[in-house]
Amino acid sequence: MAATFSSRLGFILSSAGSAIGLGCIWKFPYMAAQNGGSAFFMVYLLLAMTLGLALMSVEMALGRASGSGVAGAFLKLGGPRWRWLGRLPMITAFIIMGFYCVVGGWSLAYLFKSLIGQVVSNDAGVLAERFSALIANPWQAVAWHAGFLGLSAWIVLGGVQQGIEKMSRWLMPALFILMLVLIVRGVTLPGAMAGVEFLLVPDFSKLGFDTVLAAMGLAFFSLSLGMGAMVTYGAYLDVGSDLPASAGWVVVLTLVACLLGGLLVIPPAFAMGLDPQSGPGLTFISMPAIFAHMPAGALFAALFFALLLVAALTSSVSLLEVCARFAMDEFGMSRRRAVLGFSVGMFLIGIPAALSFGPWKDATLFGRNAFDLMDYATSNVMLPISGIATAILAGWFCWRTVESQMRQREGTRRTLLAVGRVIVAMVAPVAIGVILVRGV
Ligand code: PFF
Numbered sequence: 001m002a003a004t005f006s007s008r009l010g011f012i013l014s015s016a017g018s019a020i021g022l023g024c025i026w027k028f029p030y031m032a033a034q035n036g037g038s039a040f041f042m043v044y045l046l047l048a049m050t051l052g053l054a055l056m057s058v059e060m061a062l063g064r065a066s067g068s069g070v071a072g073a074f075l076k077l078g079g080p081r082w083r084w085l086g087r088l089p090m091i092t093a094f095i096i097m098g099f100y101c102v103v104g105g106w107s108l109a110y111l112f113k114s115l116i117g118q119v120v121s122n123d124a125g126v127l128a129e130r131f132s133a134l135i136a137n138p139w140q141a142v143a144w145h146a147g148f149l150g151l152s153a154w155i156v157l158g159g160v161q162q163g164i165e166k167m168s169r170w171l172m173p174a175l176f177i178l179m180l181v182l183i184v185r186g187v188t189l190p191g192a193m194a195g196v197e198f199l200l201v202p203d204f205s206k207l208g209f210d211t212v213l214a215a216m217g218l219a220f221f222s223l224s225l226g227m228g229a230m231v232t233y234g235a236y237l238d239v240g241s242d243l244p245a246s247a248g249w250v251v252v253l254t255l256v257a258c259l260l261g262g263l264l265v266i267p268p269a270f271a272m273g274l275d276p277q278s279g280p281g282l283t284f285i286s287m288p289a290i291f292a293h294m295p296a297g298a299l300f301a302a303l304f305f306a307l308l309l310v311a312a313l314t315s316s317v318s319l320l321e322v323c324a325r326f327a328m329d330e331f332g333m334s335r336r337r338a339v340l341g342f343s344v345g346m347f348l349i350g351i352p353a354a355l356s357f358g359p360w361k362d363a364t365l366f367g368r369n370a371f372d373l374m375d376y377a378t379s380n381v382m383l384p385i386s387g388i389a390t391a392i393l394a395g396w397f398c399w400r401t402v403e404s405q406m407r408q409r410e411g412t413r414r415t416l417l418a419v420g421r422v423i424v425a426m427v428a429p430v431a432i433g434v435i436l437v438r439g440v
Contacts, residue, residue, distance in 0.1 A: 008241040017168035021315030023222035024257040029265035033276035036206025043215040056247040061405035063234025069325035070228025089228035092382040098349035105144030111305035122292040135357040152316040195267035213439040217379035226383035395425025
């Protein structure tokens with residue numbers, strides 16, 4: 001496999017591109033609002049800095065050591081008994097892509113609508129109504145889903161360096177800058193400070209088991225852990241670059257992006273009197289309120305949704321790459337066939353998710369519609385199981401290999417590695433296991 005990232009920076013930015021996406025800007029704000037605001041943020045922060053960082057370093061190490069995608073890595077490093085556990089992350093990525101493309105499609109739709117001047121309004125009722133109209137319309141929901149998926153497939157067809165790396169390198173920094181500008185406008189709206197307080201001032205009375213379960217699900221989702229994305233990207237990384245440090249950068253950048261996402265979306269919701277707990281529509285309903293209070297609001301709206309789209313694309317391409325890489329490794333398929341084949345599958349599995357807010361709203365299983373069920377089952381069940389499997393494989397079955405990957409820079413940091421091993425081999429499986437079992 002000749003393709004590699006062209007530099008360590010390119011690798012970090014691409015991995016951060018995978019991590020930073022709709023998770024930070026769409027999912028984090030409404031989940032924080034529903035799960036106790038600041039309490040949720042703190043638990044999320046803690047989990048990301050400990051288990052998240054350890055698992056991310058390990059995933060990258062497994063990828064680089066094996067030079068394969070996630071299923072291949074489990075098989076090569078663990079042996080045949082790990083075959084199916086190595087496929088689980090890939091299956092998870094496939095399901096996530098189904099609903100991820102639906103939300104990506106909403107972003108694409110909002111970009112289009114902002115270009116034709118149909119997004120900005122200062123009336124909370126109008127904003128909520130427009131959003132509902134979009135997601136409830138089956139044709140639109142499915143068509144935008146297909147459009148977003150098509151864009152992802154087009155990029156992945158270009159291969160890692162040409163497609164994924166180039167896009168991340170320029171557009172991720174632009175996203176951060178624009179978010180900062182919009183935050184300044186949002187938090188200075190009258191009444192918005194209550195939202196900042198809600199997000200940042202600790203309120204421990206809100207801390208409950210559900211908070212921890214939700215935070216863990218989001219930590220996996222937002223850091224792209226447990227579905228082989230970091231393994232797959234690690235496989236494209238050349239020897240010599242420092243893994244734990246790269247993983248540290250990715251985690252910190254993601255945390256900052258989530259914090260910015262929260263500060264971006266929640267304060268204007270408070271200013272407008274919107275219910276911040278309203279769920280998945282929050283970002284799309286609350287953001288246009290900021291634009292209504294800015295000069296050239298329509299322009300900023302278009303810019304914002306363009307960058308949201310890019311953030312979503314740099315993530316969706318990693319999900320598609322995980323699956324495509326599997327078919328290329330396992331069945332010797334060409335990139336083209338692998339990408340096209342999986343895209344068709346992802347389109348089909350996304351249809352029930354796309355219809356979950358319209359005609360199939362009342363079709364529920366375990367009390368959840370298809371969209372929620374796919375989200376819940378992946379984030380709260382499948383990702384944690386993959387996380388435990390990854391930790392056990394690395395901590396108990398091939399630590400030597402993992403360690404040598406981590407220590408390519410001359411014998412330093414022995415204590416850090418020892419601590420890392422304890423986290424990976426003992427703390428991660430037990431902690432994730434307890435949360436998982438109690439949650440289910
Ligand atoms: N981390 C991405 C986000 O937060 O939007 C979503 C994601 C991408 C999850 C890639 C998993 C993955 F492998």
